[in-house]
Amino acid sequence: MADTSARRDDGEPRAAAAYRRAVGALRSRSRVGERLRRVRASGGLALQAGLAAGISWWVADGLLHIPQPLFAPISAVIALAASVGQRLRRTVELIVGVAVGVLIGDALIYLVGTGAWQLGLIVVLSIVAAVLLGGSPAVMVQSAATAVLIGTLSPVVENLEFPRFVAALVGGAVSLAVTAVLLPLHPLRLINRAAAPALCLLADQLDVTAEALRRRDGPAAQAALDRLRDNKQEVAALTEAAQAARETSTLSPVRWESRQGPVARYARAAEPIDRAMRNSGTLIRRTVTLIEDAEPIPDTLPDAVSALAEATRLLRREFATGHEPDKARRTALRAVTGAGAAYRAGVGFSGSVVVAQVRTTTSDLFVATGVEQEEANRLVRGAFGPLATDRSGSGD
Structure with missing residues (x-):
């Protein structure tokens, strides 16, 4: 008995240690995978920045012979570091x-000197x-930083003012040339990458909510609400990508054909999403x-929320492939x-709001799929069906 107990006691720590090692290895691989995905996502920006820095230095130093040409690549990188979709504005700024x-x-150096x-x-x-x-x-x-450079370097480097301005102009112009002509990002790929997290977040939390309705699980629904509320990062990325798609398709000649079609539709979808x-x-x-108040939950109500989640996923897939989002609409x-069937079956106050x-x-x-608001409302009313009571149940 003593030997068996000892073996069991010895085995349990070994099993626990093996489990911890396995979990640690999985987490490590997950972190590495996430970092590699981030590297791939930022690879285009890195190439643009490197190309813009090199070309701006060559133009400022080799062609224009500007003193202190480091201002040109610095300006190019600053312009490229702006949020994608705001580079034209950032360059002007x-x-x-x-x-x-x-x-x-x-002016002030001339009037009051340096110090x-x-x-x-x-x-x-x-x-x-x-x-x-x-x-x-x-x-x-940028104004303050330039003033600092003028105030500190002008006593050492003569006639720095105008070359500094020209170098900044060169850097900004080169950054726009790189993003518009030499190495433009693919707008559809850019917006797909940004929109996927927002649409997946919405679909996942609607699925959790549907299951919470079926099980009358209030805490699960609350958790879904808390997660959906924490959507600033996803929404900001989608909005920024929509701006980038518009900017790229406007500035880049090789992307002009994308101003219409899937990219244009996707860019307009950011606000309705x-x-x-x-x-x-x-x-x-x-x-x-609804769950806390123990209101009635017709079987079709959680099914309706599940269908809404599935429609969101289909929208993401059809947008990603550039197809007309007919499946998502259906x-x-x-x-x-x-939802109309649940309403006619009988719901309480909160249930009618869910509907x-x-x-x-x-x-x-x-x-978001490109249907006009009035037509969307008409289709929704038709699919909802007749109202069983005087309650409007609208909200579209």
């Missing part, structure tokens, strides 16, 4: 900021001037109350039909 900084820095307090005064006045011109925070920062997420949040919040209408939000979210998804 960069040039404006440099111009303000050069003007203020040069610590003069440098502080130059920075203050540069920011004030940028604000008076209506500049964004980026303009203010955001609305769908917010309206789904209301749906899930009322689901929590599935979304099936969700509305189920209404199924309709509203479906309408949002239809608009």
Whole structure:
């Protein structure tokens, strides 16, 4: 007996250690995989930045013979570091900021000379001037940084002011040339990569909500609500990608054909998808109350929410392949039909809100597919069917 117990005691720690090693190995592989995905996602930006830096240095130093040509690649990288979809605006801001900084820095150095307090005064006045011109925070920062460089380097490097401005102009122009002509990003691939997390988040939480309705599991529905509310990163990425798709298809000649078709439709879908997420949040919040208040839950109500989740997934897939999202539309209408059946079977106060939000979210998804709002509302009303009582059940 003693020997058996000892073997068992010895085996349990070994099993636990093996389990911990296995879990650790899985986590390590997961982290490596995530890092590799991030590297692949940022690979295009890295290539653009490297190409822009090299070309801007060559233009500023080899062709224009600008003193201190490091300002050109710095400006190029700053412009490329802007959020994708805002590079044209950031380049303009960069040039404006440099111009303000050069003007203020040069004028004050001429009037008051150089030194610590003069440098502080130059920075203050540069920011004030940028604000008076209506500049964004980026303009203010660039103006102040330029003023600092002028104030600290001008005593050492003569006639730095104009070359600094030209170098910034070269860097900004090269960054636009790289993104528009030499190495433009593929807009459809860019927006697909950004939209997938937002649509998957919405579909997953709607699935959790449907299961919570079937099991009357209030905590599960609350967890889905909390996760859906934490969507700022996904929504911001989708909005930024939509801006990038528009910018790329406008600036890049090789992407002009994408201004119509799947890319244009996808770019316009960002706002209705955001609305769908917010309206789904209301749906899930009322689901929590419905369960807590022990209201009736017709069988077709969780099925309707499941169909809404499936429609969201189909929308992502059809967008990704560039196909017309007909399957997503049909599935979304099936969700509305189920919600109408649940309404006529009898729901409570919160249940009627859930039904209404199924309709509203479906309408949002239809608009995301390119259907006009009025037509989307008409289709939703038709799929919902007749009203059994005077309750409108609208919300689309």
